[in-house]
Amino acid sequence: MTAQPTTPDTAPDPRARVSFWLEDAGDDLSPRPPLDGSIDVNVAILGAGFTGLWTALELLKREPSLRVAVVEREIAGFGASGRNGAWCSGELNIGMDLLAERHGTEAAKAVRRAMHDTVDEVARAAADEGIDAGFRKGGTLLVARGPAEMPALRATAEEYERFGFGDHCRVLDRDELNRRLRVDGAAGALHLPDCAALHPGRLVRGLARAVERRGGTIFEQTPVTSFSAATRTTPVAGTRTAPGAATRTTPVAATRTAPVAGPAGGGRAVLRTPTGDVRAETVVLAGEAYLAELPQLHRQLLPIYSLIVLTEPLTDEQWAAIGWSGHECVSSFRLTIDYLSRTPDGRVLFGGRGAPYHFGSRIDPRFDRDETTHAMLRRMLVRWFPALRGIRFTHAWGGPLGMPRDWMPSFSFDPGAGIASARGYTGHGVATSNLAGRTLADLITGRRTALTELPFVNHRSRDWEPEPLRWMGARFVQLSLMRLDRLAERRGRAPTGRSLAERLARH
Numbered sequence: 140m141t142a143q144p145t146t147p148d149t150a151p152d153p154r155a156r157v158s159f160w161l162e163d164a165g166d167d168l169s170p171r172p173p174l175d176g177s178i179d180v181n182v183a184i185l186g187a188g189f190t191g192l193w194t195a196l197e198l199l200k201r202e203p204s205l206r207v208a209v210v211e212r213e214i215a216g217f218g219a220s221g222r223n224g225a226w227c228s229g230e231l232n233i234g235m236d237l238l239a240e241r242h243g244t245e246a247a248k249a250v251r252r253a254m255h256d257t258v259d260e261v262a263r264a265a266a267d268e269g270i271d272a273g274f275r276k277g278g279t280l281l282v283a284r285g286p287a288e289m290p291a292l293r294a295t296a297e298e299y300e301r302f303g304f305g306d307h308c309r310v311l312d313r314d315e316l317n318r319r320l321r322v323d324g325a326a327g328a329l330h331l332p333d334c335a336a337l338h339p340g341r342l343v344r345g346l347a348r349a350v351e352r353r354g355g356t357i358f359e360q361t362p363v364t365s366f367s368a369a370t371r372t373t374p375v376a377g378t379r380t381a382p383g384a385a386t387r388t389t390p391v392a393a394t395r396t397a398p399v400a401g402p403a404g405g406g407r408a409v410l411r412t413p414t415g416d417v418r419a420e421t422v423v424l425a426g427e428a429y430l431a432e433l434p435q436l437h438r439q440l441l442p443i444y445s446l447i448v449l450t451e452p453l454t455d456e457q458w459a460a461i462g463w464s465g466h467e468c469v470s471s472f473r474l475t476i477d478y479l480s481r482t483p484d485g486r487v488l489f490g491g492r493g494a495p496y497h498f499g500s501r502i503d504p505r506f507d508r509d510e511t512t513h514a515m516l517r518r519m520l521v522r523w524f525p526a527l528r529g530i531r532f533t534h535a536w537g538g539p540l541g542m543p544r545d546w547m548p549s550f551s552f553d554p555g556a557g558i559a560s561a562r563g564y565t566g567h568g569v570a571t572s573n574l575a576g577r578t579l580a581d582l583i584t585g586r587r588t589a590l591t592e593l594p595f596v597n598h599r600s601r602d603w604e605p606e607p608l609r610w611m612g613a614r615f616v617q618l619s620l621m622r623l624d625r626l627a628e629r630r631g632r633a634p635t636g637r638s639l640a641e642r643l644a645r646h
């Protein structure tokens with residue numbers, strides 16, 4: 140391999156250096172004006188990533204007269220939504236067995252069906268808004284990279300069968316896999332059709348413009364420093380309240396024609412920023428990993444860094460050598476996650492976890508790049524595809540994803556407090572955030588739908604442990620899983636599943 144640049148530092152606009160996706164979004168990244176003085180709206184949303192923007196869009200589709208404001212610390216797409224591995228996947232990072240154990244078999248199946256439908260819904264909704272997000276539905280290829288990964292492949296296929304989704308999972312032997320994709324040492328693969336590769340930068344930037352076209356306002360470079368719940372005084376039996384908040388059951392839809400409260404804004408939920416308050420009937424917290432920076436939610440999510448390297452565009456000969464004409468999203472069965480995708484302009488993206496968790500759940504732009512992990516990812520890519528030895532890597536970046544203690548996403552709405560939130564996608568938020576946006580929009584506008592019955596709704600994970608326990612536990616699991624992967628590769632035998640780290644990371 141030749142010496143590689145580690146950042147897209149050549150991008151003329153520093154905002155584009157966050158990721159290849161923002162650099163290649165084809166959009167002017169100049170920030171929109173910040174909030175300038177306090178305002179009153181119907182719905183105030185923290186965060187202009189997929190969650191905040193899908194929620195805003197879906198609210199405005201349901202109720203075009205709503206006043207919706209999105210408050211973003213940087214620019215739309217600055218977070219994970221503008222940095223991810225491009226998998227718009229119908230799979231969650233939580234197993235069906237565990238879902239069924241916690242919520243019942245029917246609920247688990249409803250989740251899987253909703254997630255599968257969401258992949259097509261993302262394509263449909265983006266097309267409706269005129270967004271060309273390079274959507275290619277080639278499915279997922281889960282590759283067993285040697286005999287040690289075959290037990291996990293078989294267990295996954297069995298799980299699909301057991302829950303009645305056998306037609307959403309096909310086992311490929313080595314030859315069939317080779318006809319699709321030539322991975323060194325692969326023993327077989329699963330093909331799951333419910334996944335598309337897309338261009339997250341174009342999607343997130345396009346969604347921001349779509350929200351504005353429908354009348355929403357986005358304030359950029361406006362950090363939310365705190366939030367507070369509504370303090371209405373009309374208690375109604377049976378509603379859940381946030382601590383310290385009186386109850387209120389009127390969903391926003393019922394109040395949409397009423398004028399938005401005046402400057403005093405008594406009893407409203409509030410997003411506070413250095414340049415003014417945004418008072419609203421409903422505040423939506425859509426900051427994913429970054430929500431851990433707010434004291435009230437500090438222990439709800441563990442910010443885990445996922446890092447990515449990207450090659451130059453491959454030549455026709457290189458594509459011919461590795462195959463991959465189906466544009467599948469690709470991963471192995473390692474315990475330490477890896478993920479690959481093809482970009483619309485013909486590069487290979489290789490991402491993985493493995494960068495260290497930072498004490499105190501710290502998030503810092505310096506952590507977006509970790510040369511040890513990035514170098515490892517470059518080496519891994521060439522091990523997957525020896526035909527790409529010598530390829531030039533042009534970009535390296537990363538970002539934090541949000542992990543709840545029980546790996547289960549939550550879409551919540553407390554009408555009494557006027558607080559909604561969707562979070563905890565554990566690295567599977569590209570599709571899930573669309574489902575979250577539609578669900579929150581239904582909840583906030585008082586609609587009861589199949590989505591509002593899903594077990595994500597008002598789910599609350601227990602908190603992560605306080606430090607230093609959190610750091611000790613996270614680092615122990617991260618390092619142990621990496622060691623187990625190395626051992627499994629060397630010995631050609633699967634990890635037993637009984638080690639403490641595997642049990643702690645069970646999901």
Ligand SMILES: Cc1cc2nc3c(=O)[nH]c(=O)nc-3n(C[C@H](O)[C@H](O)[C@H](O)COP(=O)(O)OP(=O)(O)OC[C@H]3O[C@@H](n4cnc5c(N)ncnc54)[C@H](O)[C@@H]3O)c2cc1C
Nearest residue numbers: 186188189190212218219220223224226363429567568569
């Ligand atoms: C490297 C990487 C690879 C990934 N790969 C995939 C993948 O291939 N497929 C998949 O499904 N998922 C993937 N994910 C996860 C996925 O990208 C996220 O789950 C999803 O984008 C979350 O969207 P979001 O809008 O909830 O959060 P974000 O996109 O993180 O948006 C949150 C926004 O809130 C803003 N914000 C935060 N705090 C404040 C504040 N106090 N005030 C104002 N604004 C604030 C941030 O600036 C940010 O723009 C990946 C994540 C990472 C980091």
